[in-house]
Amino acid sequence: MTAPITFDDAFYRIPSSERYTQVVTLIKKGQPVWTLADAEGCLIIDLGSDKVLPIWPTEALAADWGKKEYEGFNGLEISAADWSEKWLLGMQNDGYSVGVAPNLAGECIVSSAEEHALDIKA
Known part of the structure; x- marks a missing residue:
């Protein structure tokens, strides 16, 4: 059984595979995801x-990760x-991958957009 999801610095310390599973679970429940963007995209x-x-x-985790x-x-x-x-x-068509919840060291599960879509539907 996984621990309750809390989104603070402790989230970055859990294994990449568990962060991935938590984010996929949230998406399945209809929760939004956050990325980083500027005026260029x-x-x-x-x-x-x-x-x-x-x-x-x-948003807080995304902003915290990108601030440096x-x-x-x-x-x-x-x-x-x-x-x-x-x-x-669109990402499948463009050949982009998804990096799910990178920690402050940049470690995360990277999957193709197609694989990620299948995980959400599973």
Whole structure:
């Protein structure tokens, strides 16, 4: 049984796989996800072979994560419906991956948009 979800610094300390599961569970329950964006668009992290859109379960976690290296980026809320029905489809078409709830060291589960969509539907 997983512990109750709390969104503070302790969230970053739980294993990446558990953060992933918690975020997927929230999306299934209709909760929005948050990413970072500026005037140019969403933050996409280029990992060489992967172009990754990071997401978090709260605006505070997204903003906290981005404040050191991504000044000028703000939280962007994406409804669960838009995430599932629009964003993931567009990301599949563009070949982007999803980085679910990176911790402050940047560690997270990265999956293709297609795999992530399947996890949400499962």
